[in-house]
Amino acid sequence: MPVLKIDNVVKRFHNKTAVNGASFEVNKGKIFGLLGPNGAGKTTLIRIITSILKADEGAVFLNGEKLNEFHPTQIGYMPEERGLYKKMKVGEQLLYLAQLRGMSYKDAKKAIVDWMTKFEMQDWWNKKIEELSKGMQQKVQFIVTVVHSPKLIILDEPFTGLDPVNTELIRKEIMNLSANGTTIIFSTHRMEQVEEICEDIVLVNEGKVILDGKVAKIKEDFKENKYKVEFAGEINDDLLSGLEVEDKDGSSFVFKLDIGQTSNDLLKILLDNGVSIKSFNEILPSLNDIFIKLVTD
Amino acid sequence: MNKLWLIIKREYLIRVKKKSFLLITLLAPLAFATLTLGMGFISGYMATKSSKKVIVKDDAGIFKSFNSTKKGNTYDFTSMPLDSIAKTYDKEGYDLLVHIPDYDGNSKKINVQYYSEKKPGLITLEKIERRIGRAYKNYNIDKSDVDKELLKSFAVDVSLENAKSKSKNDKTGKLSVIIATALAGAMGFLLYMVIFIFGTQVMRSVMEEKINRIVEIIISSVKPFQLMVGKVVGVGAVGLTQLTIWIIFIPVIMMIANLIFGGGIDSSNISELQGQINPDDLKDFNISQVINEFFALNWWVILPAFVLFFLGGYFLYSSLFAAVGSAIGDDQGESQSLIMPITIPVIFAMIIMMNTLNDPDSPLAVFGSIFPLFSPIVMPARLPFDPPIWQVILSLALLIATCVLFIWMSAKIYRAGILMYGKKLSIKEMGKMIFKK
Numbered sequence: 001m002p003v004l005k006i007d008n009v010v011k012r013f014h015n016k017t018a019v020n021g022a023s024f025e026v027n028k029g030k031i032f033g034l035l036g037p038n039g040a041g042k043t044t045l046i047r048i049i050t051s052i053l054k055a056d057e058g059a060v061f062l063n064g065e066k067l068n069e070f071h072p073t074q075i076g077y078m079p080e081e082r083g084l085y086k087k088m089k090v091g092e093q094l095l096y097l098a099q100l101r102g103m104s105y106k107d108a109k110k111a112i113v114d115w116m117t118k119f120e121m122q123d124w125w126n127k128k129i130e131e132l133s134k135g136m137q138q139k140v141q142f143i144v145t146v147v148h149s150p151k152l153i154i155l156d157e158p159f160t161g162l163d164p165v166n167t168e169l170i171r172k173e174i175m176n177l178s179a180n181g182t183t184i185i186f187s188t189h190r191m192e193q194v195e196e197i198c199e200d201i202v203l204v205n206e207g208k209v210i211l212d213g214k215v216a217k218i219k220e221d222f223k224e225n226k227y228k229v230e231f232a233g234e235i236n237d238d239l240l241s242g243l244e245v246e247d248k249d250g251s252s253f254v255f256k257l258d259i260g261q262t263s264n265d266l267l268k269i270l271l272d273n274g275v276s277i278k279s280f281n282e283i284l285p286s287l288n289d290i291f292i293k294l295v296t297d
Numbered sequence: 298m299n300k301l302w303l304i305i306k307r308e309y310l311i312r313v314k315k316k317s318f319l320l321i322t323l324l325a326p327l328a329f330a331t332l333t334l335g336m337g338f339i340s341g342y343m344a345t346k347s348s349k350k351v352i353v354k355d356d357a358g359i360f361k362s363f364n365s366t367k368k369g370n371t372y373d374f375t376s377m378p379l380d381s382i383a384k385t386y387d388k389e390g391y392d393l394l395v396h397i398p399d400y401d402g403n404s405k406k407i408n409v410q411y412y413s414e415k416k417p418g419l420i421t422l423e424k425i426e427r428r429i430g431r432a433y434k435n436y437n438i439d440k441s442d443v444d445k446e447l448l449k450s451f452a453v454d455v456s457l458e459n460a461k462s463k464s465k466n467d468k469t470g471k472l473s474v475i476i477a478t479a480l481a482g483a484m485g486f487l488l489y490m491v492i493f494i495f496g497t498q499v500m501r502s503v504m505e506e507k508i509n510r511i512v513e514i515i516i517s518s519v520k521p522f523q524l525m526v527g528k529v530v531g532v533g534a535v536g537l538t539q540l541t542i543w544i545i546f547i548p549v550i551m552m553i554a555n556l557i558f559g560g561g562i563d564s565s566n567i568s569e570l571q572g573q574i575n576p577d578d579l580k581d582f583n584i585s586q587v588i589n590e591f592f593a594l595n596w597w598v599i600l601p602a603f604v605l606f607f608l609g610g611y612f613l614y615s616s617l618f619a620a621v622g623s624a625i626g627d628d629q630g631e632s633q634s635l636i637m638p639i640t641i642p643v644i645f646a647m648i649i650m651m652n653t654l655n656d657p658d659s660p661l662a663v664f665g666s667i668f669p670l671f672s673p674i675v676m677p678a679r680l681p682f683d684p685p686i687w688q689v690i691l692s693l694a695l696l697i698a699t700c701v702l703f704i705w706m707s708a709k710i711y712r713a714g715i716l717m718y719g720k721k722l723s724i725k726e727m728g729k730m731i732f733k734k
Contacts, residue, residue, distance in 0.1 A: 050517040052716070077517045079717065083510030088311065099303050100518040144514065284307065 001064050003028045003152055003183045004049065009058035010046050011207075018044040020207035021058070026152075026185060026200070032180050033198035033215070034187040035287065037295075041207040042187045043080065049185075050077045062152065073102035074259050076150035080157040080187075082141050084129045090140055091117075091125035094147060101148040108147065115143045119169075124130070130294040135166050142170055146177065152184045153177065159193060171197070191287040203291060205213055219284045226283040229268060232276040239273045254283065301527050302521045308502065310532025313538065317348040326546040349421050354379050357400035359436040370424060387414050395425060400433075402440065407433070416459035473590045477681035478654055480594070484603055485650040487540070488610055492643055492673065495536040496618040497613060500636075502528055503622030504714070512715045521712040525673050526704075529615045536611065552635045599680045602689055609696040610673020613703050614639065620707035623714030624722035633722045637722070646674035657682035667692045669699035 011019040019100045028039035036042050046288050047053040049060055049064070062074065085093055091112070098108035104156055110217050116122050119139050129137060138161070145153060172198065178184055186198055194201060197213060203211035211218060230252045236240045239268045242255075243266070247254040263282065270277060285293075312318055349370045353360065360374070375382050379396055386394040394412040409429055411417075423638045438445060456471065503525075503555050506512040515524055649665035656662060665675035666684065672692045680689070713730045714722055722730075 001420070014733070030410055047513075047517075047716075052513065052517050072518050075517070077514065079510065079513040081510035081513065083506075083514060085311075085505075086509060096303065097308055097514065100300055100515065102518075204400075 002026055002061075003063060004185070005061040005064075006045070006049075007059045007061065009045070009048060009055045009060065011041075011048060011053060011184050012056050015205055019048070019055075022204065022207065022209050023058075024202045024209055024212050026183060028183055029178060030200050031174065031184045031186060031198045031238070033194035034185055034204070035189070035194060035201055035291070036190060037189050037221075037291075040189075040204045040294045042189075042204060043156060044207075045204070046077070046079075046156055046185075046187060049154065050075055054127075054244035073148065074151045076142060076145040076148065076153040078145040078153075078155045078158060078162065081159075082138070084137060084140060084144070086130040087128055089128055089187055090121075090132070093129065094140070094143060094180055097144050098147045103148050103168035111147050111149070112143065112212070115147060121144070129207065134161065135163055138166055139172075146173075150182070152183045152185065156187045157189075158186065159188075166245070191291060193260070195287055201287070203287075205291075205295055211290070218287070218290065222290045223282070223286045224285065225259075226279045227257070227263055228252060228254050228279075228283050229270065229275075230265075230278040230280075231270075232278055235275055236273070239269070239275075243269070251278075301523050302523060304519065304527025305531040305534065308528050309534045312532070312535045314497075318535070318539075322542050323546075325539075326543055349417065350385050350390060351393045351395055351425065352382065352389070354382060354394065354396045357397050359400060360397070360432050370421065370428075372428075378440055383412055386412065391429055391646070393417060393421075393425070395429075397429065400436075402437070423615050472586060473593065476587065476590050477594065480599075480681045481657070481678040482650075482654050484680065485647075485653070485674050488607060488674050488677055489643065489647050489650070491536055491540070491607065492610055493640075495532055496615045496639070498535075498733040499529055499615040500618035500622035500632075501533050501709070502532065503619050504625055504632075507623060507625075507715050507718075510718070516715070521715065522708045524615045525619050529612060529619060533608075533611050533615065594681055595683055598683075598686070598689070602680055602693070603677050606673045606677050606696065609693070609700050613673065613696070613700045615668070616645065616700075616704045616707040620710040620714065620727070623711040624727055626718075626721040635721070635724070642670040643674070646671035650675050650678045653678045657684070663688065667695060669695045672696050709733070 004026040004295060006022055006024050008020045009019050010017065022041070022045060033046070034042055044053065048055050049067075050068075051067060062071050065071075069110070088096075094112045095108050098112065099105060103111070113122075116124065119140060119142075121136070124132065124136070124140075130139065132140070145155070156172075158170060162170065174184055174186075186194065188194060200214055201211070201218070202209055213221075228245060234240065235253070244256045244258070245253055246256050257263070257266060263280075267277075267280065308526050316347065350373070350687065351370050352373050352375050354375055354377070354629055373391070383394060392413065392415075396410045396412070398407070398409070400407065409426075411422075411425070438448065506515065509616045512524075515537050519527075617639050618636075621632070624635055625632045649661060649671055652659070653662040653665065662675065663677060663684075665671040667676075667688060669692075673696065676684075676689065710722075710727045713733075714727070
């Protein structure tokens with residue numbers, strides 16, 4: 001059973017349809033990429049999952065149950081627009097937000113201390129948020145998101161504004177949480193980040209799901225039979241006459257094979273002609289390429 | 298419910314724990330006392346400074362003397378010809394030259410001319426007019442055969458008393474009206490202050506959450522309605538705390554201040570400035586009479602009704618302020634045009650309340666005390682005057698109904714407004730939100 005099921009969700013605002021019949025499923029323990037350009041409807045979709053907005057049509061199911069008022073306690077949400085009470089102290093702010101998420105005072109306190117220790121920020125309990133650096137605030141923000149041990153964590157553009165050290169720290173934590181069975185939805189318009197982290201993705205554009213599946217499978221589906229060959233020495237132009245060359249420089253070629261041709265066929269031609277091959281790689285399309293292709297087609 | 302309680306607690310504690318809360322709560326009564334005493338000093342000072350030096354050219358010869366009192370204008374006489382004194386009076390240090398023409402002893406309408414380099418104030422002119430009028434009257438009495446003492450003996454001191462007054466003391470019927478007026482003014486003004494100060498606090502708090510963007514995290518845990526209500530209740534509780542402290546402290550500090558500075562202040566100036574109560578009316582009564590009359594008021598109606606109007610007025614306006622706070626974009630300077638529609642009725646109510654003190658049963662006062670946008674400020678000012686109970690009940694019913702309607706409308710605007718970052722909403726857009734399902 002999927003942790004999250006989005007079933008034909010529609011959300012209209014007075015002058016436009018932000019989500020237009022979106023359906024997809026997210027499986028337990030996966031890191032799931034919710035992708036799309038700015039304005040595609042990602043944030044609206046997330047706000048529907050987090051019960052901030054109500055869908056006009058369709059339904060959202062969490063662990064098989066239709067979204068109800070108890071579900072927010074099982075979801076951790078880090079909005080793209082980060083926010084904390086500037087004048088409140090770190091400790092009391094975390095306690096307040098954790099209790100709003102349904103934790104008891106005692107459990108909240110313990111979990112907060114654990115997380116603060118993990119991030120080496122034990123001494124910040126009585127510091128006001130406005131006294132902290134941007135990076136420190138991001139750590140507090142992350143703890144707010146995960147402190148109540150949610151089953152589903154939604155991160156909207158989590159790496160925006162993070163320096164490389166903190167990016168790595170948060171990335172590691174995301175991986176840890178995922179390994180412990182937490183499901184994570186990672187929303188972004190920066191496709192290259194997703195390729196590294198996510199196993200499954202859904203691609204939305206103009207409120208519609210235009211692509212859905214495993215990253216590896218999607219890449220496989222969209223590959224164009226292209227291979228890059230690096231070689232030593234010269235290649236005779238006659239040799240290339242029967243092949244489609246997409247790109248070349250002094251030491252490498254990119255070939256696009258015809259339908260029916262395999263990489264072995266290409267290798268055979270090259271070897272038979274005495275080309276000294278240094279490397280031979282299949283070129284898979286990036287999600288960015290796939291996205292651009294889908295949107296412009 | 299538990300979450301609502303958490304929100305109320307946070308909104309309350311975050312304000313009460315601030316150093317500035319303690320400071321304002323303790324200093325405001327001091328400031329209030331200083332202000333009142335300061336006004337007394339200033340008006341006393343102004344009274345002596347604002348007196349004018351007047352020189353009179355009396356061609357009628359009817360003025361034997363103008364006794365200059367401590368506070369009034371000073372008058373001197375001249376026998377110089379009008380032409381020459383008109384050229385020199387200001388160089389000799391006079392503010393005005395008054396020329397009284399020859400008098401035939403019969404005219405009932407006399408034009409007296411004055412000369413002045415600067416435009417004198419209306420009050421100065423009226424004072425001089427009264428003074429001259431009195432002098433003509435005395436002159437005419439002197440000239441006639443009427444016995445002055447006999448004339449004086451005709452005068453009777455009338456005191457209007459309430460036949461139904463509960464007080465046994467026949468002098469205190471008027472006292473109860475004086476006390477009612479003071480209490481009415483205080484209650485009306487208090488509610489005016491509460492609506493403005495704490496309504497604005499609710500608005501700021503909403504804006505802070507929106508600008509900080511934390512609102513998105515909060516409303517993914519609680520309903521926007523809970524957050525708004527929690528905020529309004531939390532801030533309202535801070536207001537009640539502060540009011541309670543002030544109600545206890547202000548009279549105490551005023552009393553202490555009066556004991557310390559009492560001798561140095563002409564208290565009549567304070568009352569004159571407030572314009573409602575004539576201090577001469579008070580000097581006939583002693584403290585125990587005042588206390589008796591105070592407790593003779595219909596507290597069983599006044600107190601509960603005051604609390605209900607306090608709550609109704611506060612909830613009605615603070616929910617509007619919350620809606621406006623949610624509609625304001627990142628630029629706080631834009632807020633003025635949205636706040637205006639809220640402040641106008643509050644100021645209207647204040648003006649009606651002031652008039653109510655003079656005439657608590659006038660049609661305007663009755664209308665103002667029932668119309669829900671004005672009633673939280675106007676009705677408390679009528680309560681000490683024993684308004685018909687059906688009017689109080691009607692007013693409360695309307696207020697509660699309006700309050701529910703406004704909270705419902707505000708919640709709709711608030712729910713949509715807090716998520717719209719960056720731009721200010723127009724009143725038209727806010728209207729659309731209310732009617733969106």
